[in-house]
Amino acid sequence: MVAALHAAGVWKVYPSGEGRVDAVRGVDLEVHAGEMVAITGPSGCGKTSLLNVLSGLDAPSAGTVLIQGDSLFDLDDDRRTRLRGERLGFVFQAFNLLPVLTATENVEIPLLLSGQPAHEVRKVALEALASVGLADRADHLPAMLSGGQQQRVAVARAVVHRPSIVLCDEPTGNLDSVTSNEVLDLMSNLCREEGMTFLIVTHDDAVAARCDRVLRMRDGQFLDGASEEA
Numbered sequence: 001m002v003a004a005l006h007a008a009g010v011w012k013v014y015p016s017g018e019g020r021v022d023a024v025r026g027v028d029l030e031v032h033a034g035e036m037v038a039i040t041g042p043s044g045c046g047k048t049s050l051l052n053v054l055s056g057l058d059a060p061s062a063g064t065v066l067i068q069g070d071s072l073f074d075l076d077d078d079r080r081t082r083l084r085g086e087r088l089g090f091v092f093q094a095f096n097l098l099p100v101l102t103a104t105e106n107v108e109i110p111l112l113l114s115g116q117p118a119h120e121v122r123k124v125a126l127e128a129l130a131s132v133g134l135a136d137r138a139d140h141l142p143a144m145l146s147g148g149q150q151q152r153v154a155v156a157r158a159v160v161h162r163p164s165i166v167l168c169d170e171p172t173g174n175l176d177s178v179t180s181n182e183v184l185d186l187m188s189n190l191c192r193e194e195g196m197t198f199l200i201v202t203h204d205d206a207v208a209a210r211c212d213r214v215l216r217m218r219d220g221q222f223l224d225g226a227s228e229e230a
């Protein structure tokens with residue numbers, strides 16, 4: 001079966017003054033459909049840089065990234081944008097909800113971007129909100145929601161278009177441990193019940209411990225023997 005995500009020889013080099021920062025240094029990675037994989041490591045080791053390349057947000061300096069067998073950086077900009085919109089979902093530490101839109105309207109965004117007719121998206125968005133336990137907060141603006149509720153809206157938005165893989169950068173970084181566990185419950189249910197794939201960058205050992213596999217990163221590389229069952 002083709003991997004949900006396959007990366008080979010990924011480098012990310014940033015120019016820096018006269019020199020350069022080698023943020024990601026030759027990473028190989030394969031994530032299978034339905035897996036929940038954590039990437040951990042100290043601040044500055046290259047986790048976000050790697051995730052940005054794996055998600056097609058930022059081009060690698062070298063290497064390849066395949067999403068379900070399709071080479072992300074061999075596509076032209078339009079096709080890459082379409083592939084990202086259809087097959088990938090994103091969750092960030094800072095929720096990134098649009099403050100002037102209600103919870104429902106925030107969740108509708110990926111559906112509207114993928115060209116679904118406006119009159120059809122409301123029902124789908126409301127179902128996604130219900131699935132994260134927020135049916136009764138559908139009309140609330142982000143400022144009227146707690147941090148955990150905002151992140152649950154962000155998870156609903158990330159999965160509403162049924163992506164094959166959801167990439168998360170410190171998804172629980174702004175949450176207390178109880179709320180963080182609720183968000184993790186949500187993700188593992190989507191994993192177990194719907195076969196969705198999660199790749200989660202985290203500082204938090206408690207989050208990593210709930211994943212199927214933990215990859216430890218140092219200085220732009222995975223540690224030898226980094227792959228382990230949690």
Ligand SMILES: Nc1ncnc2c1ncn2[C@@H]1O[C@H](COP(=O)(O)OP(=O)(O)OP(=O)(O)O)[C@@H](O)[C@H]1O
Binds near residue numbers: 022041042049
């Ligand atoms: N746009 C950029 N330009 C230049 N250097 C960068 C850029 N983004 C990141 N870096 C450098 O690349 C290295 C890796 O940064 P990155 O953000 O990937 O780390 P991280 O593991 O996500 O850290 P944190 O846990 O603090 O989020 C750091 O040394 C950082 O300063």
Ligand SMILES: [Mg+2]
Binds near residue numbers: 047048049
């Ligand atoms: Mg980071």
